[in-house]
Amino acid sequence: MTRCLVTGGAGFIGSTLTDRLLAEGHEVDVVDDLSTGSLANLAEARSSGGRFRFHHLDIGAPDFHELVARRRPEVVFHLAAQASVPVSVARPLFDAEVNVLGTLRVLEAARSAKVQKVVYAASGGTLYGEPDAEDLPIAEHQPHGPLSPYGVSKMAPIDYMVTYRRLHGLEFTALALANVYGPRQDPHGESGVVAIFAERLVRNEPCVIFGDGEDTRDYVYVDDVVDAFARAARRGGGLVLNIGTGLQTSTNRLYGVLAAAAGSRLAPQRGPARPGDVRCNALDPDRASIHLGWKPWTPLEDGVAAVIASVRGRVGASR
Numbered sequence: 001m002t003r004c005l006v007t008g009g010a011g012f013i014g015s016t017l018t019d020r021l022l023a024e025g026h027e028v029d030v031v032d033d034l035s036t037g038s039l040a041n042l043a044e045a046r047s048s049g050g051r052f053r054f055h056h057l058d059i060g061a062p063d064f065h066e067l068v069a070r071r072r073p074e075v076v077f078h079l080a081a082q083a084s085v086p087v088s089v090a091r092p093l094f095d096a097e098v099n100v101l102g103t104l105r106v107l108e109a110a111r112s113a114k115v116q117k118v119v120y121a122a123s124g125g126t127l128y129g130e131p132d133a134e135d136l137p138i139a140e141h142q143p144h145g146p147l148s149p150y151g152v153s154k155m156a157p158i159d160y161m162v163t164y165r166r167l168h169g170l171e172f173t174a175l176a177l178a179n180v181y182g183p184r185q186d187p188h189g190e191s192g193v194v195a196i197f198a199e200r201l202v203r204n205e206p207c208v209i210f211g212d213g214e215d216t217r218d219y220v221y222v223d224d225v226v227d228a229f230a231r232a233a234r235r236g237g238g239l240v241l242n243i244g245t246g247l248q249t250s251t252n253r254l255y256g257v258l259a260a261a262a263g264s265r266l267a268p269q270r271g272p273a274r275p276g277d278v279r280c281n282a283l284d285p286d287r288a289s290i291h292l293g294w295k296p297w298t299p300l301e302d303g304v305a306a307v308i309a310s311v312r313g314r315v316g317a318s319r
């Protein structure tokens with residue numbers, strides 16, 4: 001049994017990771033300021049008894065350092081972040097405060113409490129900027145070139161982690177996540193197209209596809225992603241590892257898969273292309289396979305069916 005601390009553990013990915021760690025028998029402390037996360041995501045975790053503790057706390061607060069010193073986790077999974085690209089464009093100082101300084105505070109707390117390892121949720125969708133078509137799927141040796149303040153604020157912590165490893169011996173693995181989807185993803189933000197489309201289709205409301213719909217993304221299912229986090233607790237030290245499927249899925253195809261799963265015949269509406277959107281993206285998962293023994297195993301159709309089932313349960317319950 002390992003004592004773990006999950007920052008951002010009330011969020012979409014963090015709460016799914018918390019459930020997984022508890023199911024494996026670990027002790028889990030969750031730190032979350034509930035700015036975008038929700039206690040409802042932790043309903044399952046809270047029923048698991050004494051091995052789970054929730055701390056309503058900002059990673060930027062002095063109490064956070066004190067908490068890490070007191071709880072002395074062996075592994076810190078750092079997922080707390082300002083996770084919206086548009087917010088980062090509108091409020092770059094706030095974005096950097098949470099994502100850059102916040103991560104530095106996590107590293108400082110981890111170093112003083114002699115934490116063995118930090119596993120970091122990096123952003124593979126923004127880290128490499130706009131890749132050339134011939135470089136897809138993108139491997140980790142490709143140059144970094146984020147196009148938004150969010151991309152920069154999620155990239156900078158990787159350099160700090162490399163430096164902390166060298167200076168202080170604090171081990172880390174940075175998982176560069178593709179487009180994660182699954183139950184619990186917030187359908188009310190601007191990103192998370194699977195959650196947004198699923199919610200609208202189940203409510204029989206039309207979805208808008210921006211541009212020609214032939215832009216592509218790499219959709220990776222949340223259970224596969226948290227499996228990579230769990231593996232990275234013990235493996236992949238000092239590395240950035242892509243966590244994606246390597247497959248490109250166009251928005252048009254994604255819509256088709258979601259509409260089929262929802263049993264909807266609604267045609268999508270079309271809107272203007274959004275400036276700043278990356279055209280095509282997919283991440284090569286080979287390095288994660290070598291160093292973590294990790295592979296994505298959930299086909300898009302299965303993952304999407306799980307999302308539709310969960311939205312149906314929620315929407316049905318609220319009616």
Ligand SMILES: NC(=O)c1ccc[n+]([C@@H]2O[C@H](COP(=O)([O-])OP(=O)(O)OC[C@H]3O[C@@H](n4cnc5c(N)ncnc54)[C@H](O)[C@@H]3O)[C@@H](O)[C@H]2O)c1
Binds near residue numbers: 122178
């Ligand atoms: N969802 C994706 O496709 C994706 C892709 C790449 C990287 N990521 C990264 O994965 C992580 C989790 O993303 P998510 O999609 O679950 O987002 P989310 O918004 O659901 O989770 C983030 C959590 O962090 C919490 N938080 C924010 N600021 C905090 C602070 N100062 N102190 C404490 N808690 C704070 C929020 O309340 C929320 O619960 C983020 O670091 C994000 O950048 C996500």
